[in-house]
Amino acid sequence: MLKPETINQQSKLAQYSRTGEKQDLILSNPQHVFQYRRLVFYVVLGIMQQAFPIAQKAIGIESFKALVNEFFNSHNCKTPQVWKLPLEFCNWFKTSNQVDLNPSYLSELLYFEWLEIEVHTQKDTSTEGLMPFQGNAISSLRLNPYLKSINLNYPYHKFLPEEWLSQKAEYPMVIYRGVSDFKVHFMAVSKFGLGVIQFLLQTENLTLGEFLEILTQQNNEAQSENLQKQVLTFFNQLSHKGILFEASK
């Protein structure tokens, strides 16, 4: 069992490395202890800079560095896998008082940048049985398994940072990974398209026929016909992009 003095010294060195605040440590080379603060902080900063290049550019390097410092000081990093730490950063930011001190887009932007990492690194799942979408009424509709959808409030992909706040609106977006090329792609979609994708994400093994039937039930005849055309056009677009597939039911 560790003695309290040993635990105390370990805890103090860890605390110093996290915060840079001087601690009462028994050291053989006290002039070199700052190396631990430097090394530890720059590992975390490096990971965050790699994960959030747009956010860092938008708020400036010094502000970003200060934010990471605050995160590392106040948050107990849970994951043993440092590449997953950006998600903890996103979640910390959302619930911290830093939200009020930073531009209103920042929380969403951090999450948006994280989604790219999440999709890029998402664990592989079997895509056996997936075939190109051909409009077969009795085949199941299957979305690309490496896909996230988000309804952005700011146009990070369309405007410069100084214009984001004035262009606040709805910008539905799909982020997905190519099933065979592993590349991450972004696709702006309509609000209707986002609704369709989110509906498909919540349903399993729905056939095209069943999907169109649901559409018909929820709308009058004239609307349904028009919507069905829209949906089929949209599905063909999704298929072309490698987002929609079909599989035998």
Place this chain on the structure above:
Amino acid sequence: MTFLFMVKGVGIGFRRDIADEIIGMVNPSPNFIELAPENWIDMGGYWRAKLDEAAEKYPISLHGLSLSIGSPDELDFDFLKKIKAFIKQYDIKIYSEHLSYSKCDNAHLYDLLPIPFTQDAVIHIAERIKVVQDYLEMPLAIENVSYYTAVAAEMKEHEFISEIVNKSNCNLLLDVNNIYVNAFNHGYNTKDFINNLPLEKVSYIHMAGHEKVADDLIIDTHGEAIIDPVYELLKWVYPKLNNSPVLLERDFNFPEINELKRELTQLHKITNQEEVDA
């Protein structure tokens, strides 16, 4: 997928920046690759495909970063479970970790902090190593780490390492560069230090470069070429060891691949007891 599990000879750290170069390396090609499981567990997509491509070509050894064997915190069995599954998936025969701590007060720090060289820490760590070895059903090799200041030390570093290795019956990863770095930083003799270690327990060797940042301080960066005195130290100690595999660590500031090949060649010559080029 089939794996070639014998880790022997001279290997190189598998890093993303040079993944393609390592996979395509010839004359010489490494005999094995080493990777940090933390950087690959749960990862799919492009990088998992690259790892699988490398695993088809080379045996793999694991060198962990986050086990935090010297921590006052409890061992993380959820994490160990993932390590065990990864070991099984890639048929891995060597798993090493650092004799340091990287988690404290329930917070990960993502770097290696020096453990106080104390008798209670020896007992604490030896017990934890035994638990890990039992859980993973394989030996753990622990690495002598570089450090820039000792913390609350009550015993000598070589005594600390030796007692832990002997009490836990684990293997020793002899990091030759770390010995050079520590000898410089803390003023001891490298050969005396090595002679005081349980060399019969050395199962694996690390070689790397470092950076002298002040008149009295070298930092173990893994970002430079190995220097001649470190090669000389390996040449001196290698005959005392059991043909342990040697790993070239290079984590950033990557040179042209021919430079890494030159280092691999030097290491091959030493392990084969040939003359080393100046």
